[in-house]
Each structure stands twice: as C-alpha cells, then as structure tokens.
C-alpha cells in the first residue's frame with residue numbers, strides 16, 4: 001500500500017486537479033492507495049485572514065463570499081461547511097476574539113472541503129472513493145494550533161478505522177487536522193498535512209509515502225528564493241529531518257519521525273511534472289557534505305541582560321521555565337561564558353507573550369537592576385546550513401561580510417552538522433543567495449550597475465552580453481547587468497538587461513538619483529554588487545562614497561575620482577577599507593595595458609620607483625606619431641583620431657595635457673605621493689582663444705590649431721619627431737613628486753620615436769633596475785581595448 005499526499009497547490013486549479021485525478025488513477029492501478037489532502041490552494045491562509053478581519057470588526061463578509069464562490073463546486077453540497085464557517089465568523093466578530101480553539105475549527109473546514117471535493121470528482125471519473133475525516137482517528141492533546149498527536153491511541157484508532165473500510169474504495173483523508181479525546185477539533189501546525197500522511201504511512205505500514213507538491217523535489221534552497229537552486233536526488237532521513245526542523249516549509253517539522261519506525265521511504269514529487277523522479281528520502285546513506293539551506297523568517301530575538309546575574313546559579317532555568325509555562329518554544333540560543341547576557345529566538349507571533357512572561361518572572365530583579373534589560377529585536381530570519389560544520393564555515397561567513405551582511409549571531413549544533421545564522425529579515429533573501437552561490441559552487445551572481453553608455457560604456461555592455469554565457473560555463477560566474485544609466489536616466493531590471501538595451505533605454509529608462517539604484521538593489525536582494533563608472537563626468541564621482549557604503553565594489557574608466565583632491569582620494573580609500581570593498585581602475589592609465597597592477601606590485605614589494613616617463617596618452621600618441629611624419633594638416637589628423645574614438649569626447653581634454661596630467665597624478669598617488677592636480681606642470685597645447693569656447697564650437701574650428709603645430713614641425717631638428725610626454729620624478733622618502741607634461745622632440749630611432757599608431761609607452765625606473773627601465777608598451781587608447789580592460793577589472797572582482 002502507498003500513501004499519496006497532495007498539497008494545497010496541487011489542488012489549486014482545474015488543470016492541477018486533472019493531474020491529481022490522473023495520478024490517482026495510475027497509482028491505484030499499481031497498488032492499493034490512501035490519499036491525504038491539504039486544503040485547496042491558499043484556503044488556510046484565506047480562512048485565517050477572514051477570521052482576522054472578523055476579529056478586528058472589519059468587513060469579512062465580502063472575502064468570505066469570494067472564498068465560497070472559489071471553492072464552490074456544482075456537483076457537491078458544501079452548505080453544512082459554509083454555514084458552520086458563517087456562524088463561527090459571526091461569533092468571532094461579535095466577541096472580537098478568535099481563540100486558538102475556534103481558529104482550529106475554522107481552518108479545519110479547508111481540509112474537510114477539499115477531501116469532499118476530490119472524492120466527488122474521483123467518483124465522477126469512475127474512481128470509487130470516499131472522503132474521510134481524520135478527526136475520527138488522529139487524536140491529539142489540546143494545544144490548539146500546534147497539537148501533539150497521541151501516537152499509540154491514534155495508531156490503534158487508525159488501524160481499526162481502515163480495517164472497517166470497504167476494499168477497492170480510495171480513501172481521501174483530510175490532512176492537517178485531528179481532534180482531542182473530547183472531540184474538539186485541533187490542527188497539527190502549518191504545513192501539517194504531510195505529517196498526517198507520514199503518521200498514516202507508519203500506522204498502516206505503507207511501502208512508500210509519495211508527497212505531491214508543486215516543485216520537482218527538495219532543492220538546495222527554497223527555489224522561490226534562490227533561482228539557481230538545484231534539485232537534490234536523495235536525502236537520508238536524518239538530513240531531511242534537520243531540514244524540516246530548520247524551517248524548510250516543504251516538510252512539516254515532524255514529518256520524518258513517523259517514517260523512521262518502518263524506514264518508510266518518502267518521495268517528494270511534482271503534481272505538475274509527475275514523470276520527474278523527485279527527491280527520495282530514505283535510510284540509505286548519502287555522501288557527506290552540505291545538503292541544503294533553509295530559512296525561518298518569522299522569528300524574533302529576545303535579549304536578556306543583567307550585570308547582577310554574574311555567577312548566580314539558576315537564572316537560565318528561570319528564563320526557560322517561565323517560557324515553557326506559557327507553552328513558548330525556543331529556537332536558537334546563545335550565551336557568552338560571562339553569563340551577563342542571554343539571547344534566544346522565539347516565533348514572532350509569541351514574542352510579546354514571551355517578553356511579558358519574562359518581565360513577570362524577573363519583576364524584582366528588574367527593580368533591583370540585577371536584570372538590566374529584556375529587549376526584543378523583531379524581523380529576524382534564521383538561515384540554517386544543513387550539513388555545515390565549522391571547519392569550512394569561513395567561506396560562507398566571509399561571503400556574507402563581503403556583501404555587507406553582518407550576522408547578528410550564529411550557532412552550531414554539536415551532534416548534527418548545522419550552522420544557523422541570524423540575520424535581519426530584509427537581508428535574508430540576499431544572504432541565502434550569497435551563501436548558496438558560495439557553497440554549491442553554482443554560478444556566482446555578480447550584479448552590475450553600469451553608468452555611462454557612450455563609446456566605452458556601450459562597447460563594454462555589448463562585450464559583457466556577448467560573453468556572459470561562456471563566462472558562466474567556464475568560470476561559474478553569472479554577470480547580471482541590472483542597471484544602465486547615464487547622467488540623467490537609468491534602466492533597471494533585476495533579472496538582467498539584455499541585448500536590446502539600446503531600445504529598452506529609449507522606451508523604459510527613468511530619471512534617477514543614485515539612491516534609487518541603491519534602493520532597487522536592496523529591494524531585489526541583489527548580491528555581489530559592482531558599480532562601474534564609464535562616464536567622463538565629474539559629478540558622478542560624488543556617488544562613489546554612497547555606493548561603497550551601500551555595499552558596491554567600484555570600477556571606473558573615469559579618471560576623475562582619482563584626480564580630484566587628495567582628501568577625497570583618501571576618504572574614498574578609507575571608506576573602501578571600512579566597508580571591505582574594492583576599487584579597480586586599471587584602464588585609468590594605459591587603457592588595456594597592465595600598468596597600474598604592475599606599479600602597485602612593485603611599490604608594495606618595496607621597490608623604490610624613482611621615475612616614470614613616457615607617452616601616456618593613446619590619443620596624443622596617435623596624433624603626433626602621424627602628424628610628425630605625414631604631410632597633413634594637424635586638424636585632419638586630429639579629426640581622424642576623434643572619429644576613431646581615440647580622444648576624450650572633447651579632445652581639448654587631451655590637447656590641454658590635462659588627461660596626461662591626470663594619469664601622472666594617478667600613478668604618483670599609487671606610489672603614495674600626495675600630489676594635487678594643480679601642482680603638475682602641464683603644457684597646454686590649445687591656443688588661449690580656443691580654451692574657453694564650448695565643445696561644438698571648438699569641434700567646428702579645428703583648423704585654427706594648424707598654424708601653431710605646423711610651426712612646431714618646421715622647427716624640428718632633422719632626425720627628430722614630436723612626442724607629448726609625461727614625466728614623474730619621485731622618491732619613497734618624499735611626500736610629493738615632481739610631475740610634468742610637455743611636447744618634446746625625440747630622436748626618431750629612440751624607443752619613444754619609434755612609437756606607432758595609438759600605442760602608449762611607459763618607462764618605469766626603479767632603484768634596483770637602475771638605468772634599465774621596465775617598459776610597458778601597447779595599445780593605450782580606443783573604446784574596445786578600454787572596455788576590455790574594464791571587463792578585466794570586473795572579472796578580477798568577480799573572482800575574489
């Protein structure tokens with residue numbers, strides 16, 4: 001004989017009902033079956049809600065009418081159940097109270113209706129069946145709402161009851177409900193139908209319990225919360241029991257226990273996908289290791305503090321006894337060895353009652369101030385890692401901290417391998433995803449907010465979208481672009497912006513402040529956040545600190561953040577350190593070339609870098625490499641550089657020398673030199689009359705530059721060429737370095753004179769390398785290389 005249990009969602013619609021009937025038909029051909037049902041769909045929640053409305057003297061009638069219409073079935077008379085409910089709600093509304101006993105009677109009607117409806121439908125489909133009220137044999141104590149089953153009495157009653165049943169009729173039994181010996185209706189606790197099914201499986205010695213839900217089985221975490229949770233094929237009873245105990249709503253906490261006596265296997269199956277083998281829970285040993293994560297989200301933390309209690313024996317006993325007397329059970333418990341404080345969790349719904357019980361018990365101690373406080377933190381969630389021991393707990397813990405989720409406390413069990421972590425409820429989903437990604441090695445989600453979608457930014461977005469799936473396969477990293485913004489508008493999508501982002505931006509982007517993006521990330525529980533600044537804007541930099549404080553790592557191709565005041569530079573570094581965040585900006589100097597990393601490493605290893613000299617600007621490199629040896633006007637070469645995307649949007653940023661100056665400053669600060677931008681000696685290549693005009697006007701009159709540069713070329717000594725160079729001279733011992741940019745003539749056969757295209761060249765002189773500089777040379781400009789460089793920074797952060 002097999003017991004089949006169908007959950008509420010399996011009975012929620014006509015379509016699922018059809019599947020249920022089909023499954024019952026197929027299974028009844030294979031063996032004898034007993035069916036256990038939950039209430040249809042969300043009936044229990046709805047009945048609870050109507051009772052609450054009635055209790056608060058609000059209009060409950062319309063919700064009740066809606067409910068009746070929903071469960072009404074033309075071939076079956078539910079008048080008796082509806083009338084009973086009507087009377088009960090009326091009573092609740094009159095006395096403005098709904099006792100646990102009344103509530104259980106109300107909720108029980110859900111299961112009674114569903115067993116009647118299903119039996120009727122099966123009979124209509126020529127499958128002989130009968131609805132059975134489990135209150136006739138599931139006998140409990142009178143702890144209404146969470147009643148305790150008298151197993152031996154229930155066992156004999158169940159066996160007698162089923163012995164009397166005619167053969168070949170399929171029993172459709174109400175789950176979730178029972179009765180006291182006096183015949184008062186009780187319930188076994190939410191999600192209790194699978195507990196009823198487990199009890200029946202044990203009492204009737206079933207060969208298997210098949211629990212039909214609306215998911216394919218038990219997953220590594222609740223799939224409603226963790227998108228990439230994976231189905232678990234097999235679990236041992238003990239593991240499943242831990243999972244149930246730690247709040248995985250797919251199993252009632254007591255479901256596993258009745259199955260142990262006869263080692264009755266339990267299979268979790270999907271009504272909507274019955275061919276799937278589901279998850280098998282049995283006595284068979286499985287591999288060691290972490291199996292699953294579960295979450296209890298309706299928890300409160302009570303903190304009990306008392307300096308005067310140090311060393312006094314029996315305080316904990318008083319705490320727990322006073323709560324036990326109120327029938328309040330306790331979850332996670334934590335007490336430091338100093339005994340000055342005790343923290344423990346209770347169900348949120350029982351928190352007030354618990355506080356009152358403690359205040360009563362410790363009334364005198366509160367008066368004498370031996371107990372200094374009994375306080376409550378609401379909205380707590382307990383996240384449990386089933387199978388985790390402390391030897392590898394560092395990884396999930398570090399991942400949480402990196403995502404700015406600081407656990408309130410954590411706790412491990414000595415016997416079983418479990419660690420429970422208390423976090424704030426609003427952080428729970430994010431915490432679950434962070435730990436899941438870390439533990440199960442399934443793709444780690446990296447959530448990207450990209451600001452600036454011009455040449456570099458746009459190219460980067462396209463590069464990410466084009467390679468995201470291969471990166472996921474190769475590196476197990478899922479890059480999710482959830483925000484694309486410019487200075488005014490942002491497009492947001494928590495599930496990832498796709499290839500049509502350009503059209504999407506036109507249709508759906510909205511005006512925004514940075515706080516809107518931060519709020520969006522929080523509300524959608526997005527983890528591993530990176531903000532990427534590909535703007536050329538000085539105002540966007542104002543957002544850096546808020547972003548870091550809100551848990552974002554930073555990447556920028558924009559150099560401004562590193563080149564405004566040294567005090568901002570320092571403040572940003574300190575904020576990053578405090579928040580355990582990183583800021584990468586490899587493309588700030590030398591675009592895609594690995595320059596900053598090299599300099600950082602040399603400097604960190606104690607190598608004294610005394611001078612860095614070279615052509616820092618890919619755009620100026622392109623311009624002078626070509627202009628020096630070609631017979632073309634300067635403006636033609638410049639126009640070509642603009643069109644190829646080698647220059648900043650306003651090429652005066654390059655020609656003014658400011659861009660080279662900024663790069664020098666970035667390198668100087670990398671060497672711990674505390675220079676300010678104003679201290680750089682910069683040769684500005686723009687004639688004064690063109691310095692103040694707006695960008696469009698400047699771009700229209702490029703030929704005004706020609707005569708000045710023609711003269712420079714004429715004046716060259718034969719065998720030399722023009723190069724715009726930057727030079728930094730510094731020393732470990734000094735606070736500041738000497739930074740200079742200038743247009744100079746260099747021999748055509750020197751390293752600098754040999755430069756081609758838009759290549760940059762950096763000569764790094766250090767104390768140990770003496771006169772032989774380390775030379776880094778290569779493509780130093782262009783949207784594609786810069787975007788690749790930023791992409792490299794993203795992958796570097798994602799790997800951490």
Ligand SMILES: Nc1ncnc2c1ncn2[C@@H]1O[C@H](COP(=O)(O)OP(=O)(O)O)[C@@H](O)[C@H]1O
Pocket residue numbers: 006007008009010038191212213214215217218219220221222223224248249250251292293
């Ligand atoms: N580890 C888990 N694996 C699968 N489902 C889980 C897990 N933890 C929690 N759940 C939740 O359990 C639900 C299925 O159980 P339940 O709602 O009782 O189903 P039914 O109403 O069909 O009996 C899923 O929708 C999911 O929200």
Ligand SMILES: N[C@@H](CC(=O)OP(=O)(O)O)C(=O)O
Pocket residue numbers: 006007008009038039044045110175176189190191192193194
């Ligand atoms: N109907 C009850 C009992 C139950 O087990 O339901 P489900 O199987 O749909 O989780 C509840 O909602 O709590």
